[in-house]
Each structure stands twice: as C-alpha cells, then as structure tokens.
Amino acid sequence: MDAQVVLPVIRLTSALEYWELGHKLFRSTNETFPATFVSGNVFDPAHLEVHPPLETCNLEPGSPPDISTLSSLNPLRGHVIAIHASSFFHLFDEEKQEHIARAFAGLLSPLPGSMILGTQGGVRDTNPTVETHGERGGIFTMYCHTVESWTKMWEKVFPKGTVRIEAKIGSDRVGLGETKYEFLQWCVTRL
Numbered sequence: 001m002d003a004q005v006v007l008p009v010i011r012l013t014s015a016l017e018y019w020e021l022g023h024k025l026f027r028s029t030n031e032t033f034p035a036t037f038v039s040g041n042v043f044d045p046a047h048l049e050v051h052p053p054l055e056t057c058n059l060e061p062g063s064p065p066d067i068s069t070l071s072s073l074n075p076l077r078g079h080v081i082a083i084h085a086s087s088f089f090h091l092f093d094e095e096k097q098e099h100i101a102r103a104f105a106g107l108l109s110p111l112p113g114s115m116i117l118g119t120q121g122g123v124r125d126t127n128p129t130v131e132t133h134g135e136r137g138g139i140f141t142m143y144c145h146t147v148e149s150w151t152k153m154w155e156k157v158f159p160k161g162t163v164r165i166e167a168k169i170g171s172d173r174v175g176l177g178e179t180k181y182e183f184l185q186w187c188v189t190r191l
Contacts, residue, residue, distance in 0.1 A: 036067045042100055047072045050099065051106030053158050054078040073107060080107045083116040090121035090142040094128070094153075097143065101157045114190040122146070122169050122184025145184060154188050164189045 019037060023029060040047030054077075064079040083104050089097045101116075108114050121144040128149065129141050145153065147167045154165045167186040 036070060038067075038070050038073060040072060042103065043096070047074070048103045049074050049077075049106070050102045051077055052102075053105040053108060053162070054110040055159065055162065057110055076107050078107070078109055081109050081111065081114045083108065085116065085118040085120075087120060088118065090144050093143050097145075098153055098156065101153060105157045108190065110190060112190055115187055117187040119183050119185050120144070122150070122182050124169050124182060144182070147184070150184060150186060158188070162191055164191060 019035075023033070026033075042048050057078075065075040067076075070076070085100075085104070089100060092100065104116050108116060121142045123144045123146055126146060126149075128143050128145060147169055150167050151165050154163065165186075165188050167184055169182055169184055171180055171182045
C-alpha cells in the first residue's frame, strides 16, 4: 500500500496577490493546494522572535501547532523541517541578514535533514554591494554575499558541527536587457 504524506505549507510573501496569481498560473485553488498565509514583519519579535537553534528535540509534548490558526511564526519554534527563502536576504544589509538567519534558525527543527535553503543575489569578489536597476527605473543597492562570507554568517548562527553549509555562485542573464546577474545557491542542513 502506498502512502502519501502531505506536509503543511506556510507561505510568506510580500504580497498575497502573488500567491493568487500563482493559483491562476498553475490552475490550482486553496482547496487543491492548501497553504496558510501568515503576514508579518520578519523584524517584529511579535511575529518572529530570535531564539538560539534547538540542539535537541526537547520540545513540549504534543504535536506542532495547527498552522491554519497562526497569526505569527513564533509557535513554530523548533517544528519546521524546511524553510525556503529565495530572492529575499539580499534585500537587507548584512546586520539584518544575520538577524533573519538567527530567526529562521530558531524555527528549524533539530532533526537531522531539516534545512534552510534558497537562491539570492551573490558575488564572486569581496565587494558585497551590487547596484541594479529596478523594474520601474531607478537604481537600488543589494547586499550580496560571497560563498565564504555566507558560510561564515551561518557558522555564527549555529553551534559548530550541527549543520552542513553548502553554497555556490552561479550566473544567468535575466530581464529584457539580458543583464548578467550572479546568484548564490545555498542550503544549511541540520546534522
């Protein structure tokens, strides 16, 4: 007998409209692809408080909270097995990126294989600031890591020997102008 495990999904996006557009694009609905939208500020401790990563499974007895009732991410501390964060970290300066990394680490389950992963702007050289053109004109600055600086940031977040940190730089041409962008593909996995 085959069994299918459906894991709960929480979507965090800057706009609910993008989620609805995704439903239209993939011809899905909230019923066929259920997910909970939890809106909040990643820097607001009432929404996402920074806690050290759990080193052992010492969670209170009982199952994880019912995600359909969540109004913040804090009740998920230590229960999340995968966090996907793409095109996100580079929107913030270095200090705020480390804050987010610490907040996500506190949500992550201590079970081996639990992971935080994503893709974001990256650089090969040591100049972390990249200026780029926005969709509607104008220039904005992104703070992008090298493989080495990204690895060092996560080494400060998790105790030594508790995670495997993988990162690599790639590049691709995007947009109408076929501008070449470098990006960092990464994964932090609990051991």
